Amino acid sequence: DPDSGASGVVRYSLVNHPANDFDIDEKTGQIFTVSVAGKSGTFDLEVQAADQGTRQLTARTTVKVTVDASSRNNIVTVVLNQKVNMVERNIAEVKRVLAANLAWNIYVIAVHADGLQGKARSSTDATYVEILAFDEANEVPAEAVKSKLWERKSTIETQLEKVFSAPVTAAVEEPPEDSATPELTATIVLGVLLACTLAALLVHVVLTVKRRRYRDRAEVMTGVDNPCVTGSNGSLKN
Structure with a gap:
């Protein structure tokens, strides 16, 4: 805006946008994501530009924003020791600091x-x-x-302290490690079942052998005591 004074100061805002998916930097007009996790497609955002003069002049336009579906595996969570409303208010600066230090284009997927x-x-x-x-x-x-992020951690924290005017710690949240993968769990379960089966089979064999020995011994003892199965000299009949 070529006007001078307040009339030359332009502020940008999103109009009729109740969802918290996107936000806009009121000074630069840069649109950024706040929470689009799991969403993809094209979104129509109505942007308003207004000067700050006594007789405020405004203009509106529709901006189409395309969000591509991305792999969840490549999303990284940065944890800041700041209240969520403060981070949301300064998310454009947070994004700028991260992009400058990582030397990559940074897209904010969600803030929570x-x-x-x-x-x-x-x-x-x-x-x-x-x-x-x-x-x-x-x-x-x-x-x-x-x-x-770990390599540039100290520099990132120093620069973010200027953004929040307070001490800042930035950490990377790691997902919890599973105690065992499904394949390993299945292997362990099958191993335990196999061990139980072998143990049961061994017990069955031992009991069967003992029963047979006991039965054979009982038959021998019965044959000795039963005169019908002994000869005249007391020996067992064939």
Whole structure:
């Protein structure tokens, strides 16, 4: 806006957008995602530009935003020790700091106050920022993003402290490790069942042998005591 003073200051906003999927930087007009996890497609956003003069002038336009379906495996969660409303308010700056330090295009997928799998955290001073990194048109693998985040951790925290005007810690949330994979679990179960089966078979064999020995001994004893099966000299008849 070539006007001077307040009339030359333009502020941007989203109009008729009740959902919390997108937000806009009121100073630059940059649109960014807030929470589009699991969503894809084209979204029509109505953007308004207004100067700050006494007789405020406004203009509106429709912006089409396309969200591509991305692999959940490459989403990385950055945990900041700041309240969620403060992070949402400064999300454009958070995104800028991450992009500058990682040297990749950063897309914010979601900002929320609970951890993995919707489990609420005891502290309210923790915000989880889910991001995707792109190198040109390709997703950057999550492990590469995590490695660079740890490498640049100190610098990222220093720059974010200027954004929030408070001490900042930035960590990478790791998903919980399963105690055993399904294949390993199946192997363990089958191994236990096989061991139980062999043990039962062994017990059955031992009992069968004992029964046969006991029966044979009983028959011998019966033959000795029964005169019908002995000869005149007391020996067993054939």
